[in-house]
Amino acid sequence: MLTRRRLLGGAAALAGALAGCKADAIQATQAPAGTLAPRLRLRAEARLAHWQRFDGTTIGGLSGIDFDPVRGEYLLLSDDRSNLDPIRYYSASWAVDIASAPVIYRITTLLQADGSTWPNRRNARSGVPVSDPEALRLRPDTGTLLWASEGDEARGFGPALYESRRDGSLLRQFALPTMFEPGNDGRRGARDNLAFEGLALTPDHRTAWLAMEGPLIQDGAIPTLASPGGPCRFTALDVDSGRVLRQLAYLNDAVPVRPLVPGTHAENGVSEILMLDAHRMLVLERAWAAGTGNSLRLYEIDTRGATDVLAIEALAPGNHRPVAKTLVADFSTLGLSRLDNTEGMCWGPTLPNGHPLLVVISDDNFNPLQITQFAAFEFIDRP
Numbered sequence: 001m002l003t004r005r006r007l008l009g010g011a012a013a014l015a016g017a018l019a020g021c022k023a024d025a026i027q028a029t030q031a032p033a034g035t036l037a038p039r040l041r042l043r044a045e046a047r048l049a050h051w052q053r054f055d056g057t058t059i060g061g062l063s064g065i066d067f068d069p070v071r072g073e074y075l076l077l078s079d080d081r082s083n084l085d086p087i088r089y090y091s092a093s094w095a096v097d098i099a100s101a102p103v104i105y106r107i108t109t110l111l112q113a114d115g116s117t118w119p120n121r122r123n124a125r126s127g128v129p130v131s132d133p134e135a136l137r138l139r140p141d142t143g144t145l146l147w148a149s150e151g152d153e154a155r156g157f158g159p160a161l162y163e164s165r166r167d168g169s170l171l172r173q174f175a176l177p178t179m180f181e182p183g184n185d186g187r188r189g190a191r192d193n194l195a196f197e198g199l200a201l202t203p204d205h206r207t208a209w210l211a212m213e214g215p216l217i218q219d220g221a222i223p224t225l226a227s228p229g230g231p232c233r234f235t236a237l238d239v240d241s242g243r244v245l246r247q248l249a250y251l252n253d254a255v256p257v258r259p260l261v262p263g264t265h266a267e268n269g270v271s272e273i274l275m276l277d278a279h280r281m282l283v284l285e286r287a288w289a290a291g292t293g294n295s296l297r298l299y300e301i302d303t304r305g306a307t308d309v310l311a312i313e314a315l316a317p318g319n320h321r322p323v324a325k326t327l328v329a330d331f332s333t334l335g336l337s338r339l340d341n342t343e344g345m346c347w348g349p350t351l352p353n354g355h356p357l358l359v360v361i362s363d364d365n366f367n368p369l370q371i372t373q374f375a376a377f378e379f380i381d382r383p
Contacts, residue, residue, distance in 0.1 A: 038334075041377060062077065065345065076361065077133050077135070079133055079134055082119060088109050121152075135272065146161065176244070188216065201275065203277060214229070223253065249307065259289040270283055279303050280301070294339040298329045301324065301326075303323065306321055356381070
């Protein structure tokens with residue numbers, strides 16, 4: 001959740017007040033300007049009230065979403081680090097075709113291996129990480145949930161991938177490459193709040209992809225207005241065995257929106273990924289600039305079209321080939337009432353015409369100047 005920084009300082013309040021402003025349209029990289037018909041068509045948009053209460057908890061920080069077609073329900077992961085309420089996900093229904101608001105009807109607390117709730121930083125014991133949940137996927141074959149945490153780098157814990165039962169009890173934590181672990185000298189590992197932000201599952205439910213929001217420290221700088229910075233690593237794992245299969249490098253855009261006051265904060269990073277088929281993936285880049293607001297750009301990649309970088313200790317120009325990307329949509333052109341901090345993305349129920357429904361959700365950071373926004377789009381595929 002890179003945009004958590006917007007909660008800090010007086011400039012953040014100004015930025016939040018103006019966050020509804022549409023980002024300036026920019027020229028797509030690695031994709032021609034669209035003479036083709038749009039691939040996303042807005043079908044519905046809805047919001048939840050700020051600080052809405054449910055079953056004694058505060059709804060907000062919704063960073064992950066997935067859809068269970070068997071139960072017909074959406075699963076909504078909150079990235080609250082147990083600061084307001086224990087780490088949790090909500091179950092909800094959303095009747096898109098009748099323009100209703102989503103209805104939340106169940107809460108499930110995610111638990112540690114010993115059955116206790118995850119701690120916050122005020123109460124964390126030595127050796128116990130504070131989890132920062134950012135993405136989740138339902139495994140339809142097992143009925144279990146995969147969920148990713150950005151980690152607790154400030155206390156020495158790297159990002160993590162977990163599997164839990166639907167009742168929240170923990171099944172396992174996946175073993176991940178040591179490259180993600182914080183280094184003692186601050187020169188390697190994941191940056192705080194720039195780790196696992198995206199999680200995707202292939203249609204056969206056998207392979208999970210984990211997407212970094214930004215580059216590892218050893219892989220380069222974060223994006224700026226002038227440069228895309230270093231590449232993000234996307235990591236594929238065999239879900240059954242937990243074995244890491246391969247990695248690819250994905251290069252973010254340079255920050256596409258300029259802050260209102262030159263020199264103030266601006267950022268860009270991957271906020272979610274979603275599989276189109278066994279190899280093609282959608283990648284959502286979410287940018288923000290102080291006083292200007294958000295930019296959301298959706299790209300398509302083919303995971304086969306890049307160097308396997310799993311064995312490369314530090315990514316640098318010349319030692320790998322990053323994956324190519326094609327612009328699918330700039331959200332500022334899609335008719336939304338506002339662009340905000342969209343961090344979740346999933347496939348909803350298939351539309352009557354056979355096209356898939358793409359559903360996204362924004363994380364309000366528990367900030368009253370931001371919104372929890374649901375949006376649903378008809379997706380036009382072009383294999």
